[in-house]
Amino acid sequence: xxxxxxxxxxxxxxRLHMGNLLCALLAFLSxxxxxxxxxxxxxxxxxxxxxxxxxxxxIRDLQFLGLEWDxxxxxxxxxxxxxxxxxxxxxQTGNTYPCFCTRARLRSMLAPNLGDxxxxxxxxxRNLTETEREKLAMIRxxxxxxxxxxxxxxxxxxxxxxxxxxxxxxxxxxVLRRSDGLFSYQLAVVVDDAESGVTExxxxxxxxxxxxxxxxxxxxxxxxxxxYVHIPLLMDPGGRRLSKHEHDMSLDGFRERYSREEILxxxxxxxxxxxxxEPVSLDDLIRVFSWDRIPPDMLTLSYPSSISTT
Ligand SMILES: [Zn+2]
Numbered sequence: 001x002x003x004x005x006x007x008x009x010x011x012x013x014x015r016l017h018m019g020n021l022l023c024a025l026l027a028f029l030s031x032x033x034x035x036x037x038x039x040x041x042x043x044x045x046x047x048x049x050x051x052x053x054x055x056x057x058x059i060r061d062l063q064f065l066g067l068e069w070d071x072x073x074x075x076x077x078x079x080x081x082x083x084x085x086x087x088x089x090x091x092q093t094g095n096t097y098p099c100f101c102t103r104a105r106l107r108s109m110l111a112p113n114l115g116d117x118x119x120x121x122x123x124x125x126r127n128l129t130e131t132e133r134e135k136l137a138m139i140r141x142x143x144x145x146x147x148x149x150x151x152x153x154x155x156x157x158x159x160x161x162x163x164x165x166x167x168x169x170x171x172x173x174x175v176l177r178r179s180d181g182l183f184s185y186q187l188a189v190v191v192d193d194a195e196s197g198v199t200e201x202x203x204x205x206x207x208x209x210x211x212x213x214x215x216x217x218x219x220x221x222x223x224x225x226x227x228y229v230h231i232p233l234l235m236d237p238g239g240r241r242l243s244k245h246e247h248d249m250s251l252d253g254f255r256e257r258y259s260r261e262e263i264l265x266x267x268x269x270x271x272x273x274x275x276x277x278e279p280v281s282l283d284d285l286i287r288v289f290s291w292d293r294i295p296p297d298m299l300t301l302s303y304p305s306s307i308s309t310t
Contacts, residue, residue, distance in 0.1 A: 006198070012057075017246070119172075123172060159232070174186060190217045235299065273288050
């Protein structure tokens with residue numbers, strides 16, 4: 001049987017909130033309950049939003065919960081040469097093209113479908129001639145886009161079931177490297193998961209719609225397929241989305257009120273692994289963990305004002 005290699009890959013542009021920590025916990029439990037490995041990757045490409053201080057806090061939050069990872073931490077900010085090499089391969093094989101569209105131009109296309117969550121790039125720069133490219137390149141640095149095919153990409157998610165998308169209609173050719181040189185999330189994630197030997201991706205459901213793009217890119221690069229689990233968003237007791245900027249929903253906020261075991265119990269209960277938010281150890285959670293218990297649609301955080309240990 002294939003060894004499970006799970007991972008947690010936070011973006012330290014703010015503090016981790018309880019929803020991020022629940023995701024980390026479930027990725028950890030999924031791997032450890034099947035004697036798999038668990039890796040930590042810091043997605044800190046977006047400097048200066050991801051500061052060393054926030055990165056440090058994020059690592060300490062995971063340590064506080066006892067979510068130990070195997071091996072060293074992979075920092076995306078240190079992997080630019082690796083992404084360069086992969087991008088170069090894709091350019092050589094004719095899968096990409098330079099896009100000279102300005103933000104203003106892309107925004108103007110949005111007008112008719114305001115409210116859409118995803119911009120469909122209509123391929124303005126797809127078929128420019130070499131001469132046109134040379135001329136435009138004198139005016140501005142292009143971003144690099146990946147050509148996508150007019151075919152449906154499907155996946156089977158452990159919680160969300162089947163999900164399919166025609167990339168050409170859903171997003172169009174997408175950016176691999178921005179004009180300012182920043183590598184896209186899609187490229188970095190696909191390369192890092194493959195190179196780290198990850199087999200299972202556990203993350204928030206808000207990223208499900210980006211998954212077909214990542215699958216397509218991984219196939220182009222000859223990487224093995226991954227198992228996906230997109231977990232529902234965690235709502236606060238009032239039914240609101242958690243934010244990175246609320247102290248109350250950060251681990252610090254919880255640590256002022258609860259012990260580590262109580263916090264694990266609150267998270268375990270939110271994931272329906274426990275019937276009530278009683279204090280537990282990680283080993284207790286590993287024993288009761290099963291994806292079958294976790295609902296696909298919504299998770300709600302509930303916590304008592306004080307936890308009874310009886
Ligand atoms: Zn363009």
